[in-house]
Amino acid sequence: MNLCAIAIPAIARADGLPAGITLIGPAGADQRLAEFAAAWQPLFGRADQREAVAMAPLPCNAPTVQVAVVGAHLYGQPLNWQLLESSARLLQRTTTSADYRLYALANTSPPKPGLVRVTAQGASIEVEVWEMPLSLFGGFVAAIPAPLGIGSLQLADGQWVKGFICEPAGLEGALDITDFKGWRAYRAAQISSIAH
Missing domain, CATH: 3.10.490.10 (Gamma-glutamyl cyclotransferase-like)
Known part of the structure; x- marks a missing residue:
């Protein structure tokens, strides 16, 4: 497929179920998508996720x-x-x-x-x-x-x-x-x- 994607959590739906959006880009655009998602996430009301796991850095080949x-x-x-x-x-x-x-x-x-x-x-x-x-x-x-x-x-x-x-x-x-x-x-x- 040659794509990359990232999901952004959003405010829960009226019925209480979780909701979010997924951003999709061309292969190799992972960093740009992550930066874009980080900028947009606060606008969706989920910037303060105290129970969420710490944001992991992008994987690398370093030991x-x-x-x-x-x-x-x-x-x-x-x-x-x-x-x-x-x-x-x-x-x-x-x-x-x-x-x-x-x-x-x-x-x-x-x-x-x-x-x-x-x-x-x-x-x-x-x-x-x-x-x-x-x-x-x-x-x-x-x-x-x-x-x-x-x-x-x-x-x-x-x-x-x-x-x-x-x-x-x-x-x-x-x-x-x-x-x-x-x-x-x-x-x-x-x-x-x-x-x-």
Whole structure:
């Protein structure tokens, strides 16, 4: 067909169903269509999509690395901007293998969890897997404060990716929050208990 296209979400129809338009152009016009769509999208009333996945950059052939995040770097959380600044894009929301424990670390700002791999009594913990250019990975890692670091994490599907881990010394004074199965659920429970 030798074409490219992009869809722009619009205001929902009167019956509540989603609506949108599709722009179609000749092959190779992807960037122009994306720029045109970005300019027109606010006019259709859908410029503020807080639940939408971060806009992914156009694919390229540059080497990339996958990074699993578990806490303050999750989409919509306080440090997510560091991923976006590193040109990362969200690939998937998934869980780790059932070999991890999650802790709310003491005295961190913003609040952060620590993920630790264990040999027994582990659980699957919710994570997001992001992909970033390998050329920006070092700068991203350099900004990670102790006791956190980057290591290898096993996902539920058996795949190993780089991701946030915690030094054992960082668990001093930490609260085991593994039963929540993820940082978002723990933070939501905290907010709920404060509200009541």
